[in-house]
Amino acid sequence: MEEAAKGVGPMMKLMMMGMGALSKAFYQRDGKEAIPIITEVMSRGGVEWGKLMQQMAPVKSMKAVGESFKMMDSMLDMGMEIVELSDDVFHFKVSKCPNGLEGTSRELCEAMSTNEAKMVNTFLGQEVETKILKTAAAGDEKCEMIFSKK
Numbered sequence: 001m002e003e004a005a006k007g008v009g010p011m012m013k014l015m016m017m018g019m020g021a022l023s024k025a026f027y028q029r030d031g032k033e034a035i036p037i038i039t040e041v042m043s044r045g046g047v048e049w050g051k052l053m054q055q056m057a058p059v060k061s062m063k064a065v066g067e068s069f070k071m072m073d074s075m076l077d078m079g080m081e082i083v084e085l086s087d088d089v090f091h092f093k094v095s096k097c098p099n100g101l102e103g104t105s106r107e108l109c110e111a112m113s114t115n116e117a118k119m120v121n122t123f124l125g126q127e128v129e130t131k132i133l134k135t136a137a138a139g140d141e142k143c144e145m146i147f148s149k150k
Helices: 002-056 062-076 106-124
Strands: 081-085 089-094 128-134 143-149
Touching (some): 062 081, 062 143
Antiparallel strands (some): 081 089, 089 143, 128 143
16 A cells, blocks of 8 residues: 555645645735635635545544555655654644745645645544644744644
8 A cells, every 4th residue: 555655646746736836826926815715725625635535444533644644644755753643633743845835924834734624624523623833834844733633
């Protein structure tokens, strides 16, 4: 499975970087006015992604979310470090932004990250709190996020 994931990796990376580039261009052109639209588009995509994950994963748990992200890391080579993975919390760091948002802004990162937040909410079938502790978009060395069940 891991070898197959690595084969899909370049396509996945290209797609995510493309979404990031399009969002960056829109944000650079329209500033804060672009944020609600980017957030809405990323939210819808996250819901659909979460539905696909539900179909593929036999167990719907935070640990399954962590495993899914580990598989994405093997495809995208983001340098993921799992800080905590339990039944209620998934806390991780990545050394590279999968959307290429480095040096843009925290608000653009937050808008784009609604994709992952909605994906996790939909997959688990419940509201999950998402915290962005650090983001390369705002100049931090690494990105750091926590998903936790409410």
